Amino acid sequence: MxxxxxxxxxxxxxxxxxxxxxxxxxxxxxxxxxxxxxxxxxxxxxxxxxxxxxxxxxxxxxxxxxxxxxxxxxxxxxxxxxxxxxxxxxxxxxxxxxxxxxRGLDRAPLPLDIAVDQLEEPVEETNPSNSAQQDAMASDLGPGQSVEVQVGDTPIVIRRKLHIAEPMSIDEALYEMELIGHDFFLFVNSETNRPSVVYRRHGWSYGVFEIDTPDHIK
Missing domain, CATH: 3.30.160.100 (Ribosome hibernation promotion factor-like)
Structure with missing residues (x-):
């Protein structure tokens, strides 16, 4: 090692x-x-x-x-x-x-007071000029690519990055949230195919947000 x-x-x-x-x-x-x-x-x-x-x-x-x-x-x-x-x-x-x-078992994730994170692979980042800000934020990114754009003359910098993730269940998303040590985790729900977020609430409870457009709601 x-x-x-x-x-x-x-x-x-x-x-x-x-x-x-x-x-x-x-x-x-x-x-x-x-x-x-x-x-x-x-x-x-x-x-x-x-x-x-x-x-x-x-x-x-x-x-x-x-x-x-x-x-x-x-x-x-x-x-x-x-x-x-x-x-x-x-x-x-x-x-x-x-x-x-x-063994075919399914263990529910438990909260841990551990700071963990996933290691990001080094990627090539670009810093476009102000004249190209709109194009940079609207352009398509490849997997792992990222772009940073400064908002006008302000110190605000927006970083946009594309991650590729396999759809997963809510239980798997909770486990991944514990793995990276965050209070929330963004994923694609394998049951609904919707972008979703699991997050911590008080005590041992969790919450789930799902996002969809009006055209898909019947």
């Missing part, structure tokens, strides 16, 4: 590298198919944030699954340990769900 360690606003010390590499067996024990793990160490210089000045972000690629976790603390070692605990919990949950699917 490839281990990539990078720093933002800080230098990576050899001691930190050694600690990270020595503890990666916790990841491979749960996800033996893990191909790559990326660790990003960030230090914030604001003295008011001393208790959380150091943040560690971890991203693991295991087959088609991408799992991410992050944590903050006063130093890099405790931040790394917290992020690693969250990451291994997320990996165990993913492994258990795979087992349930092989």
């Amino acid at each position: 490839d281990i990539v360690i990078t720093g933002r606003h800080t230098q990576i010390k050899q001691k930190f590298r050694d600690v990270v590499e020595n503890k990666m067996n916790r990841v491979t024990a749960i996800a033996p198919d893990a191909q790559r793990v990326q660790v990003v160490l960030t230090h914030e210089g604001n003295p008011r944030q001393a208790d959380s000045a150091t943040r560690v972000e971890m991203t693991v690629i295991a087959g088609k699954t991408v799992v991410r976790a992050e944590a903050s603390s006063a130093d890099e070692f405790s931040a790394f340990d917290r992020a690693l605990d969250k990451l291994t919990l997320r990996l165990r949950r993913t492994r258990d769900r795979r087992k349930d699917h092989r």
Whole structure:
């Protein structure tokens, strides 16, 4: 498994590298198919944030699954340990769900206080001139392509990107929402073929929005 360690606003010390590499067996024990793990160490210089000045972000690629976790603390070692605990919990949950699917079971997703995200493949972005703003926003994009357009003379920038997604059930969408650690998830409902959004409500409840046009409503 490839281990990539990078720093933002800080230098990576050899001691930190050694600690990270020595503890990666916790990841491979749960996800033996893990191909790559990326660790990003960030230090914030604001003295008011001393208790959380150091943040560690971890991203693991295991087959088609991408799992991410992050944590903050006063130093890099405790931040790394917290992020690693969250990451291994997320990996165990993913492994258990795979087992349930092989057994023909369907496990409902449960809320987790884990920050995870899907790793985006690098794409070529364009920044068109003001004269081409309208064309850029209206133009067709290919899968994974994106475009950024500044709105007039304002600091507002709109980023447009095309994602390709297979239709899925509401239960699958809830699971994906937990996987990326967001409070909502946009998907195409496989039962209605409508663009839909699942989102968190209070406690253990969820909501679903579906979108359609008046022409399709009978």
